Amino acid sequence: MKLTYAQKLEFYKKGFVRVPGVVPRVMVDAAVKAINHSFGNGIDPSQMTTYNAQSFCPELRQAPETTDLYNRSPVKLLAESMIGAGKVNPVQRGQIAVRFPLLDDPPPALRPHLDGRHSPHNGVPAGELRRFTMLVGIALSDVNTEYAGNLAVWPGTHRLYEQYFRENGHDILMRGGAEGMPPIDMPQPKMITAGAGDAILVHYQIAHCASPNVSPHPRYAIYFRLQHVDYKQQLHEALTDIWLEWDGMREIVAQHKNGQSTGLAK
Numbered sequence: 001m002k003l004t005y006a007q008k009l010e011f012y013k014k015g016f017v018r019v020p021g022v023v024p025r026v027m028v029d030a031a032v033k034a035i036n037h038s039f040g041n042g043i044d045p046s047q048m049t050t051y052n053a054q055s056f057c058p059e060l061r062q063a064p065e066t067t068d069l070y071n072r073s074p075v076k077l078l079a080e081s082m083i084g085a086g087k088v089n090p091v092q093r094g095q096i097a098v099r100f101p102l103l104d105d106p107p108p109a110l111r112p113h114l115d116g117r118h119s120p121h122n123g124v125p126a127g128e129l130r131r132f133t134m135l136v137g138i139a140l141s142d143v144n145t146e147y148a149g150n151l152a153v154w155p156g157t158h159r160l161y162e163q164y165f166r167e168n169g170h171d172i173l174m175r176g177g178a179e180g181m182p183p184i185d186m187p188q189p190k191m192i193t194a195g196a197g198d199a200i201l202v203h204y205q206i207a208h209c210a211s212p213n214v215s216p217h218p219r220y221a222i223y224f225r226l227q228h229v230d231y232k233q234q235l236h237e238a239l240t241d242i243w244l245e246w247d248g249m250r251e252i253v254a255q256h257k258n259g260q261s262t263g264l265a266k
């Protein structure tokens with residue numbers, strides 16, 4: 001199981017790709033059931049900010065209903081086809097990301113961020129960069145319209161930030177929060193629609209956020225943050241060499257460097 005050439009090319013250019021229907025329904029149902037059972041026992045209102053920033057249902061982060069979505073589904077093979085077989089650290093926990101409906105009309109603005117930077121509630125200590133390699137989202141509910149809790153991404157920002165870091169260094173990331181977002185000309189965002197069981201693969205260096213959810217239903221998803229086995233040694237280097245940790249992308253990267261055609265008829 002691996003991505004097609006066309007899917008890899010899309011990932012190269014935009015920095016993300018949605019792969020439909022890769023997680024079996026039975027696994028999606030097991031995860032949603034565990035989450036709903038947990039919610040049935042109550043959600044501590046005083047923890048909502050932390051749950052939104054880190055994960056709902058902390059007791060399920062390492063449960064098989066969560067980790068199987070990556071470790072025992074085709075998603076692991078897809079990710080390794082991009083980063084390299086044996087090149088991904090073991091995945092031991094996920095983020096249970098539920099986005100509940102808001103009553104705001106119109107919905108609030110999208111607020112892009114890069115992960116792994118300090119903010120008051122996300123658990124990343126000030127002065128630390130917790131970069132990783134690939135963000136993997138598994139949709140656990142259908143998201144058919146915009147402003148329904150969709151994962152929103154800013155296509156191509158992986159390359160724009162690479163250019164920014166080459167020219168300016170990466171110190172700005174240490175400021176955390178909105179202030180720590182490198183100032184680049186942002187493209188138009190895309191709110192990704194998805195069906196339950198779809199996987200969305202995203203380069204670490206893509207600006208993203210959860211779209212406000214003004215639909216009637218909560219949006220259910222689980223995210224995994226994949227680390228290349230060498231990510232610590234090359235923590236900063238990969239900011240200015242965005243395909244360093246992507247063995248499976250080498251062919252496409254080389255074609256672009258050499259100015260060759262990347263037609264899809266390959």
Ligand SMILES: O=C(O)CCC(=O)C(=O)O
Nearest residue numbers: 097115150151208209210
């Ligand atoms: O819930 C989502 O779709 C996105 C979550 C997110 O942006 C994040 O956890 O970094």
